[in-house]
Amino acid sequence: MDLTVIWAFIIAFAVFAYVVMDGFDLGIGILFPTLRVGQGRDRAMNSIAPVWDGNETWLVLGGGGLFAAFPLAYAVVLPATYPLIIAMLLGLVFRGVAFEYRWRDPAHRPFWDAAFFGGSLVAAMAQGMTLGALLQGVEVVERAYAGSWFDWLTPYTLLCGLGVVAGYALLGSTWLIWKLDGGAQKHARWLALRAAIATIVLMGAVSLYNIFLNAEYAERWLTAPEIYFAAPVPIITAIIAVSMLRAIGTDRNSKPFWLSIALFLFGMLGLGVTMWPYVVPPGLTIWDAAAPERSQIFMLVGVAITMPLIIAYTAWAYWVFRGKVSDEGYH
Template structure:
């Protein structure tokens, strides 16, 4: 297989793992306003306390891979999406600081709750805005970004920002269903289905809106050869949604989270199929944007070492802290 394609796969994997793993703990912050009880909020945060900061490793991996292997994409995307990415980082900082300080605060705890809510929701929203702006295309001239500072601020980008926030909220809700019990879990079971409906609505609108604004994607989706390949995706989403309804009605614990991951994976696969083979939609292909083959091979050796280590310690962290989290557990986050 072409080394450029291998690297595109590694970066795509890193971004997907980030969306899944950091997505559900950002989703917990988005859900915080619906659960005002302080003890329940403590419990919700304790479900991700041992793993939340390690989840962001995948974002670093994706960014570093992009810088090393697709430097044109890295420089163009950072120039075009400078403001939403800075806003996202500021929100992640607020989220991280509030996570650390909230557990030790007394009088100021409500303020840090607000910081956690705002940081989580803001980071999710601006990640989605960046995704939407990337999908709608980045104007380029002579291999450089040729737009203005607010080129990213469009109705489509704002809509995808809200859609990603809804995605994270569903992931967070289903994660909490798997990690909690009793009355809190019952209320989360009731909340998960409306969130699923909202997410399916966002997926449907984005699936229609994306090809309407980009003729290359429209040609890809409705070309006869590709249509049959892409047709199973919406059908599988419908199957996952029906299974989600049954799992929530049956008060299953882990199945809703697995099905939420399935829906997210199908949506992500649809995006990748729409973008292929472009590194920047309608402007640069993967091969046009790639670094020299020697650079790709050199960094691939490093990735072959680092990637199994990241997968290993991530898996170990989740295995060690598997099972339900209760108020009387000794491993509270302090």
């Protein structure tokens, strides 16, 4: 068995879990100004209060796993995206502080609400632009980053950032459809429809941009025999998108959220088809950046123990706090 490939899938799973789980509470932050001051915002916050902090466990696992399993990739990607990583972390800090203090400091609640929105928006935009910076290619010379401080700032990375913001807003609004009722749920459906359309359009724009961004990317999607393996991804994605739009417009509660997760899953599969086997396009493959085999084996034992525990307590938390959220909390 190729341990490097196994570790690539472990990191990909951790990133996907983070994007989905922290994505919906970041999405609620992005949508916060559109929610009614008072009861509307309080119920939205209560819907994620039991789980939002644990969701960020996956960010630690993904980042720590990248450092441990692919140290060269970590050493290249961070210098290439330092401003974005710093902005993301500051956004997450502001979002976390605002989450706690808006309850404990009601006299300044408008300020904390603005901080919650701003931190969520900055974190989501930075994550999307980091993805775009990676996809557009990172200049590597002698196993070190050789680009400038602002190579990450391009129209393509801005487009990717907007796509992630729209996608997180979709996750957040469909989560609220599931967790709220009455007028708040109706408003969440209104938001979800618009977020879904924006997400689909931006996903399509990024996908088309990828074809012109890199000749190797175009070859993956447009030439035989690669096209036969890649074609099912956009076809299934389109089916999921149509089903999600229909579910948002009906009385379904949880279905729009699960379909939005499926949309993200196939979006990530599309990225995998585009990038494989590079971890830092266009020059570093997963095997170039991998840690020694003994290190991979040692870490794999730890992950085999800790990851099932993380999944178990995460599932337990979501099960305990299932159901709708009223003014008093879960019921």
